Amino acid sequence: MDFITVKREDMTACIEISRPPANALAQAVLKELSEALDQIENDSGIRVVILCGKGRFFSAGADIKEFVQFREGGRFDEVAVSGQDLFERVESFPKPVIAAIHGAALGGGLELAMACHIRLVTENAKLGLPELKLGLVPGFAGTQRLPRYVGWGKAFEMLWTSEPVSGTEAVKWGLANHAYHEEELLPKAKELAAKIAKQSPLATKAVIELVNLAKTNEYKRGLKQESEMFQTLLSSKDGEEGIKAFIEKREPHFNGE
Known part of the structure; x- marks a missing residue:
């Protein structure tokens, strides 16, 4: 270029x-x-x-x-x-x-x-x-x-x-x-x-979507999508790794899965 x-x-x-x-x-x-x-x-x-x-x-x-x-x-x-x-x-x-x-x-x-x-x-x-x-x-x-x-x-x-x-x-x-x-x-x-x-790519992407939604002032829609995102991330491998690393008192290693 x-x-x-x-x-x-x-x-x-x-x-x-x-x-x-x-x-x-x-x-x-x-x-x-x-x-x-x-x-x-x-x-x-x-x-x-x-x-x-x-x-x-x-x-x-x-x-x-x-x-x-x-x-x-x-x-x-x-x-x-x-x-x-x-x-x-x-x-x-x-x-x-x-x-x-x-x-x-x-x-x-x-x-x-x-x-x-x-x-x-x-x-x-x-x-x-x-x-x-x-x-x-x-x-x-x-x-x-x-x-x-x-x-x-x-x-x-x-x-x-x-x-x-x-x-x-x-x-x-x-x-x-x-x-x-x-x-x-x-x-x-x-x-x-x-x-x-260092953060989970899935979670950082979710933050972008949720904060951008907040800009639209559609609060209830934002709450619903935030809840859905939380559930999705909680069930992901990155979510599992983050929780496990916290309990084990170590740095997490996220793979975006």
């Missing part, structure tokens, strides 16, 4: 966006990202994904030059729909996805990061949705995901002013989990990934 690199370390796959200078999310980049997810989803040895950007940025957003092409071709829905579909896939991906954000995550870059399950940032990173400066609104579900993390008032403020927040502010606002010095970011992401990778 030209713009996406996948590096495997133990049970973690690191997806790196490499399209200098700003790692703009052109359609070709989104296509390659989808292909990378295909590879990882089908690899049972990979249990966690880290998504990062090469160079100075995580991603500074969509490729604005492509907007001109879409306008001239009358293909107004192509940009938004393709991005929304891919980011929905990231959010529901059956393996945990951690965004490691440095430099800037703006526009589509932040929308991609918000689709990930966990966001780690550098303290001086810039996170924002500046689409209103173009007379537009975010098209990759930014207006829908941002309020989940920062609340309605802060979402309106970020959208209407187009002003980014720092990594440190993003943690305070609930937009990111942790902020680190730049040299600590990837090591901390890998450390977190390693902790998660």
Whole structure:
């Protein structure tokens, strides 16, 4: 692939966006990202994904030059729909996805990061949705995901002013989990990934499904599905191993069965 690199370390796959200078999310980049997810989803040895950007940025957003092409071709829905579909896939991906954000995550870059399950940032990173400066609104579900993390008032403020927040502010606002010095970011992401990778793949996948269901506010449906998931996992080999390891006071060894 030209713009996406996948590096495997133990049970973690690191997806790196490499399209200098700003790692703009052109359609070709989104296509390659989808292909990378295909590879990882089908690899049972990979249990966690880290998504990062090469160079100075995580991603500074969509490729604005492509907007001109879409306008001239009358293909107004192509940009938004393709991005929304891919980011929905990231959010529901059956393996945990951690965004490691440095430099800037703006526009589509932040929308991609918000689709990930966990966001780690550098303290001086810039996170924002500046689409209103173009007379537009975010098209990759930014207006829908941002309020989940920062609340309605802060979402309106970020959208209407187009002003980014720092990594440190993003943690305070609930937009990111942790902020680190730049040299600590990837090591901390890998450390977190390693902790998660030790868990049962069946259980981590179940958590993704249940938490995503909770976002829909279908509480009773969520309770029912949670109960069903608990029963399924309790009867699995991983469930048996986890309980046995606890009783025997040792680390469990999960196989995803």
